[in-house]
Amino acid sequence: MTDSSATPSRPWLDATLPVEERVDLLMARMTLAEKVGQTHQVANIDPDADAEAIRAGRLSSSLYASGATGGNERDEGVLVGNIDAAQRHAVEGSRLGIPILFGRDVIHGHRTVAPIPLGLAASFDTDVAEAVGEIAAREAAVDGVAWTFTPMVDISEEPRWGRVAESLGETPVLSGRLAASIVRGFQGDDPSDADRIAACAKHFAGYGLAAGGRDYDTVSVGENTLRNLHLRPFKAAVDAGVHTVMAAFNDVDGTPMHAHEHLIREVLKGEWGFDGVVVADWNGIGQIVFQGVAADDREAAALAIRAGVDLDMVSGAYLAHLEDLVESGEVDLALVDDAVRRVLRLKFRLGLFERPYAARPGAANAPTPETRAVALRAARAAHVLVKNAGVLPLDPHADAGTGTGTGTGKVLLSGPFVDEGEALLGTWTLDGRGEDVVTPASALRERLGDRLDVSDGRFSDRTLQQARRADRTVLLLGEHPSRSGEANSVTDIRLPHGQLDVLRAVAGLGKPVVAVVYTGRPLDLSEVLDLSDAVVVVWHPGVEAGNALASVLFGEVEPHGRLPMTFPLTTGHIPTSTHQRPTGRLIRADVDLDEGRYLDALTYARLPFGFGLSYTTVEYGAPVVSSPTVARDGSVTVTVTVTNTGERPCREVVQLYFRDPVAQVTRPLVELTDWALVDLAPGQARDVTFDVRAEQFAYAGRDLCARVDEGEIVLLTGPDSARLQSTSITVRTDS
Known part of the structure; x- marks a missing residue:
């Protein structure tokens, strides 16, 4: 802790004053250079190498990430010692004592990892979403994280786009309500509470429309469609009090979002009254140059500050050029003041001036029975039963060879996920650990004992031999999380190579097959549905993966998840969603499924939005x-x-x-x-x-x-x- 009592030289440290008055008092003392410093964010702050810049007030914030696509590779984690050392430079060694804001991607859990956001959306349960956010905030705060970059509320009907894994579904109402719950979970009623952190609604706006499902690509859309579809969950997050909003990488009809004055400054800040921070995405301001709208970083900085981007994530364009742009008259000082005011307002709201340091003596940070209970509840709710020809639920007490009911006899559990904890965490799990995951093999072994046979599926001929000896097979299929998330788009949404071959062979034995599909996106499951006796879509479920699966397969809980996105018949049917609007040729879905759309296929969805079965009727x-x-x-x-x-x-x-x-x-x-x-x-x-x-x-x-x-x-x-x-x-x- 630091002595935050006010002094004549630092009256803004008086925590009894209203936030706006404290901001005014502080800004009145700031030089232009110090103001510009509050608009600059670095990655992975080094308290030694960056000490001079920190003491000079030349940086405002740092995020911890392995790189531009940090969800795809692990880093060394949050370095609490570095956070505290950097804060000492800022609070005790700088002229104004402004603390640094530390951010981290805590997307669906910190140490206790819950299902990916698309899996949370399958629950349709706002209470679960809020509880997951609350636990994630508490664990991240222990490590000194004060800000996270979630929820992602991009609306998409494009499952080739890997980032649908981070989304909350295809409909504005579902995405918006869940986003509001996640915001409440992270921020609570008082974001200055030691167990709360700031949330961030991203990516503003239209990112889910990236052409061809290719990450970072262009977006062609009119403002009417934006307002009626894509902006609505952002408005719900703003109404819920979200403290920050992140600009999107894409352009919208030719204007890069980091330079989109109308949507950011006029709509978000003006029309909606958003008084929080608009943060750039990773090098988003610098990328205006790559998009061909600015000649250099100086021009990009001018465009971005005019558009209303308050905090520059890692490009350095603001730090290098804003001061000169103001002094030359090319940028109005009022625009910089507005950005700085928003950043300082956030820091005061979060209580950083009173509580800048991360270290909490004796604080543990690992999954606990309490946090696991929430993760289990969320994972169970994410299971979506999409087919059941009477083989589920399984009976853990049945004897082999009875031939009655759903008796399990000998069960083969096979597939790449049987004992692979890391793969069940999903994309953007920077601080979760594979060893904390309860795997399907361990959970089913607990219930079936020596009646369970396990194969990781590496040798398909061996798997087939084991399937012949078993009374039924549970096949764990689907995507590794490295196939979803940022920069992981695909051209084909069928199962990864080889998995259908194994399913065909096992199904050919004529014994019951239960297919469990772990995925970060809607897939073409047509053949899986045709070949399997039961199919469960699970997404990537987090640390309680095995316990959740076993409890659903054995009927200890009833499956109640529902699909938050439409599953198309094939990749060629994309886009398929509830966004469909009437066309000039009247096509009635109940009569004219084969009318005028494709020569080689019908047009209905294989699994519609909201679909899911239970063990009853x-x-x-x-x-x-x-x-x-x-x-x-x-x-x-x-x-x-x-x-x-x-x-x-x-x-x-x-x-x-x-x-x-x-x-x-x-x-x-x-x-x-x-x-x-x-x-x-x-x-x-x-x-x-x-x-x-x-x-x-x-x-x-x-x-x-x-x-x-x-x-x-x-x-x-x-x-x-x-x-x-x-x-x-x-x-x-x-x-």
């Missing part, structure tokens, strides 16, 4: 509305009866969609607007009621302003986006 009644009309400023209730018609309990994700048949611009054929998690005992029926406000039907019209139209709205309820029953209401102009 659930029937849906038709939706009933409380009133046939609703005022523009009013609300209406929609009630649907759901009945568990089977013999096992379940958690059903009851989904509500809507369609606006006649609007000023084309609108989605179905759009998720709400959902409810409903627990049903065997035979139980429940009425699920949604309170629907007319403002939920709002969209950006031709003038880009939000509007709610008079006229018909179709409301649809069901278990997923493809199995829906509808009713209609009319929005009226009077109140």
Whole structure:
């Protein structure tokens, strides 16, 4: 700790003063050079090599990362000693005593790793998302991390793009609500609390539209589509109080986002009133030069500060050129002051002036029973059962050869993930450790003992021999995390080479096959679904991978995850999503699946958004509305009866969609607007009621302003986006 009591020379250290007053007091003492220093972030600060710059107030922040694509390779971790040494230079050795802001990618866990964000999205559970964020913040804070670069809320219908693994699904409502929960988990009610850190909504904006699913590529999109789709989860994060927003690498219709004055300064900061920090992505300001919009770093710095980028991540363009740009009159000092004010505001809000140091004597930082319980809950909720021909759940007590029910007998567990903890953590797990992972082999061995046979699948002929001796096979298929995440796009979303060959051979034996698919993206699972008796999509589940899988396979918990992205029939069907809008040729999905789209394939999704099965059956009644009309400023209730018609309990994700048949611009054929998690005992029926406000039907019209139209709205309820029953209401102009 440091003595942060105010003195006449440093009145901004008075923690009883309002944050804005403290910012004013500090800025009044700062030179232009010191202000510019607050806009400069370095990577992996070295307290010895950087000591002079720190003491001179020439840098504001540091992130710890292995490089520009830090999610793809491990570094030596957060060096707490370096953090504290650097802070001593800043707090005790500089003229103004401004602490350094340390950041780290804590994307889905720090030491306790939860499922990848796309797996969290499969839970449809905002409480789980918040709990994961809270634990990640607590563990990261122990190591001196005060800021992380999550949640990623880029909307994409492009599974070739590796970064869908970091996303929260394809729909604005799901992504936005989960993002808000993650922000609350990291920041809490008081971000200055010792166990909280700042969150960052990224990447603003349109990054999920990168051409061809190629990372960093160009984006061609109009502002209407941005507002009606891609900006909405960012607005939800801002409304939830997120402290920072990261600019995207891509351009939008020719303007690099790091130079996009309209979207950053006018929309994000102006229209939405965002008062936090806009941070560049790694060398994002320098990359304006590569994009051909600036001749050099000096011009790039001018474009970025005018656009509203407050903090320069590692390019050094601000540090090298902002002071001269202001003194020459090319950049208004007010723009620099605005950026500095935002950075200082964040540091005060986080309590860095009162608590700059990382070291907490005796603080342990490893998974605990408490944190593992949250990770297990999240991992279980991420399991999505997408096929079950009566072979699940398995019975751990059945004897071989009984031939009845779902008795397991001898079980073969095979595939590259059987004992590979590191691969089950997923992309962007900088501080998780493979040895902390409960693997599928260890968890299933605990339940089956010597009735479990294990093969890592390296020798397919050996695997086939073992499968012949087993009564059933559980095949662990899918992607290594190095095939997803940043800079890991693919042209083919089928399983990696060789895996289908093994599945074909094992399925050819005529014995039950359960396929478990670990992945960071939607895949072409057509042949997997055809060959397997049961299929579970698991994503990359984190430290409790094995326990979560075993509990689902053996029915200790009911599978209740749902697909947060559409799974297309083939790679050639991309893009496929719930974003589909009506075209000039009327194509009815229930009648004209083979009409006018492809000569060689139908156009429906293989697995629709929101899809998932349980170990029971659930029937849906038709939706009933409380009133046939609703005022523009009013609300209406929609009630649907759901009945568990089977013999096992379940958690059903009851989904509500809507369609606006006649609007000023084309609108989605179905759009998720709400959902409810409903627990049903065997035979139980429940009425699920949604309170629907007319403002939920709002969209950006031709003038880009939000509007709610008079006229018909179709409301649809069901278990997923493809199995829906509808009713209609009319929005009226009077109140």
